[in-house]
Amino acid sequence: MKxxxxxxxxxxxxxxxxKFKNFSIAVVFSALIAVLSSILFLTHAYKTExxxxxxxxxxxxxxxxxxGRHELIPTEYIKTLSGIAGVGQITPRxxxxxxxxxxxxxxxxxxxxxxxxxxxxxxxxxxxxDTECAVGRGVADLRQAGxxxxxxxxxxxxxxxxxxxxxxxxxxxxxxxxDLVVMTKDSLIKFFNMPADKATDITVEVNNPAExxxxxxxxxxxxxxxxxxxxxxxxxxxxxxxxWRGGIVLTMFFGAIAAFMIFVWDKAxxxxxxxxxxxxxxxxxxxxxxxxxxxxxxEGAVVATGSFLTGLILAYVHxxxxxxxxxxxxLKGWSVLFPRFQPMPYIDIYQxxxxxFLTVVxxxxxxxxxxxxxxxxxxxxxxR
Amino acid sequence: xxxxxxxxxxxxIEAVVLLALYTGSLNRVNVKEPEMALKxxxxxxMRLTDVAFWTEARYxxxxxxxxxxxxxxxxxxxxxxxxxxxxxxxxxxxVTR
Numbered sequence: 001m002k003x004x005x006x007x008x009x010x011x012x013x014x015x016x017x018x019k020f021k022n023f024s025i026a027v028v029f030s031a032l033i034a035v036l037s038s039i040l041f042l043t044h045a046y047k048t049e050x051x052x053x054x055x056x057x058x059x060x061x062x063x064x065x066x067x068g069r070h071e072l073i074p075t076e077y078i079k080t081l082s083g084i085a086g087v088g089q090i091t092p093r094x095x096x097x098x099x100x101x102x103x104x105x106x107x108x109x110x111x112x113x114x115x116x117x118x119x120x121x122x123x124x125x126x127x128x129x130d131t132e133c134a135v136g137r138g139v140a141d142l143r144q145a146g147x148x149x150x151x152x153x154x155x156x157x158x159x160x161x162x163x164x165x166x167x168x169x170x171x172x173x174x175x176x177x178x179d180l181v182v183m184t185k186d187s188l189i190k191f192f193n194m195p196a197d198k199a200t201d202i203t204v205e206v207n208n209p210a211e212x213x214x215x216x217x218x219x220x221x222x223x224x225x226x227x228x229x230x231x232x233x234x235x236x237x238x239x240x241x242x243x244w245r246g247g248i249v250l251t252m253f254f255g256a257i258a259a260f261m262i263f264v265w266d267k268a269x270x271x272x273x274x275x276x277x278x279x280x281x282x283x284x285x286x287x288x289x290x291x292x293x294x295x296x297x298x299e300g301a302v303v304a305t306g307s308f309l310t311g312l313i314l315a316y317v318h319x320x321x322x323x324x325x326x327x328x329x330x331l332k333g334w335s336v337l338f339p340r341f342q343p344m345p346y347i348d349i350y351q352x353x354x355x356x357f358l359t360v361v362x363x364x365x366x367x368x369x370x371x372x373x374x375x376x377x378x379x380x381x382x383x384r
Numbered sequence: 385x386x387x388x389x390x391x392x393x394x395x396x397i398e399a400v401v402l403l404a405l406y407t408g409s410l411n412r413v414n415v416k417e418p419e420m421a422l423k424x425x426x427x428x429x430m431r432l433t434d435v436a437f438w439t440e441a442r443y444x445x446x447x448x449x450x451x452x453x454x455x456x457x458x459x460x461x462x463x464x465x466x467x468x469x470x471x472x473x474x475x476x477x478x479v480t481r
Contacts, residue, residue, distance in 0.1 A: 012390075053420075053423055069451065070451055107439075120425075121419075138436075173422075175435050175436060176435060203431045233448070309395065310398065316402075332438075336440075337439045339436060344416060345412050
């Protein structure tokens with residue numbers, strides 16, 4: 001152990017002799033780890049939060065199809081649906097989209113029902129009359145509107161509809177409600193000029209979760225023009241989206257990763273004359289091959305471990321304290337209304353281990369392998 | 385042994401900081417659990433199917449409801465209908481906002 005300590009001391013002295021070169025490597029290494037970890041932290045945090053939330057979505061959402069497109073669904077389907085064995089609560093949903101030309105933003109308009117009255121993540125309350133509405137924090141900020149303010153919308157027939165804001169969803173629920181405008185069912189049906197006997201879609205609960213796909217098959221048989229969307233499909237979609245978005249950002253940094261890999265490869269395939277001479281001298285003064293390899297191992301380990309830990313700390317602070325300022329524009333896309341980036345710090349230790357084995361281990365190996373070639377050669381030949 | 389101690393100290397400090405950040409994150413997740421429970425309740429009661437991250441198109445606002453089956457499909461990562469789709473920039477108002 002004492003011998004190892006001396007070798008570490010000597011390795012640190014060797015690194016200090018070429019401090020500019022080693023410091024530059026450490027900075028690049030740390031930056032690379034920081035970027036890769038930031039992407040992994042951010043996508044994992046959002047993916048985990050989204051999947052945890054959407055696990056409470058309806059078991060089946062039933063859409064109606066017409067002419068190859070999504071179409072309003074007749075509410076009379078509910079009678080047939082309730083006759084299917086295993087089906088629980090059936091609820092029609094009334095919702096749609098609205099493009100606000102004032103702010104160039106898209107809102108999602110949704111009808112409130114009795115069960116929604118006791119929602120707690122709202123300042124104020126849910127709308128109760130046809131002239132009231134509740135809006136998401138993003139909508140309120142964009143329109144610079146507060147509680148009890150008027151909220152104008154223009155219908156398809158170019159008529160102005162004036163609603164009073166009686167509730168604003170809290171900022172911490174923005175991931176779900178940022179672009180929502182919630183109003184009464186009658187108000188929404190009138191606004192979109194929807195037929196009274198149709199809804200946007202129908203949600204179907206299934207009493208036994210193991211029977212969901214069987215119930216979906218029965219629904220398809222009863223209504224061949226319908227499209228049941230299952231909760232597990234919905235969750236799979238989001239799983240793919242976050243992997244895809246994370247993948248795109250990783251691709252953007254592929255150049256940096258490739259440059260680093262070339263650098264490691266360059267290091268692995270040869271050492272310079274000065275390093276070769278140094279190994280020769282060490283061998284000549286009595287160092288064993290194993291000692292030389294231990295020395296090179298420590299040289300690589302010191303740089304790689306220090307840089308890896310620094311990169312991880314930078315990534316954590318960037319994502320969870322500075323709300324991923326550098327990555328946010330890529331993830332936001334073209335959205336005008338985007339909830340404030342406040343990822344919950346869900347960390348996957350497995351990802352950190354994978355990153356460690358993909359970066360630190362190759363770097364240390366790249367430090368040891370070429371030195372091994374020099375260390376097994378004759379010291380006299382190496383020094384010449 | 386001064387350099388070894390200095391390095392060991394540096395690594396130890398980094399490890400302690402990381403450990404503190406990790407335990408802090410576990411703690412933060414626990415503290416936020418009641419808020420998460422309220423959000424889960426919101427999803428259940430309002431029968432929400434998607435998160436409000438991307439509001440630029442129907443298929444980004446509600447990816448789970450996107451029409452994977454329709455002709456001229458619109459869904460995340462679908463093949464662009466026109467080559468121009470990959471080179472036309474966002475409208476100026478989106479860029480300046």
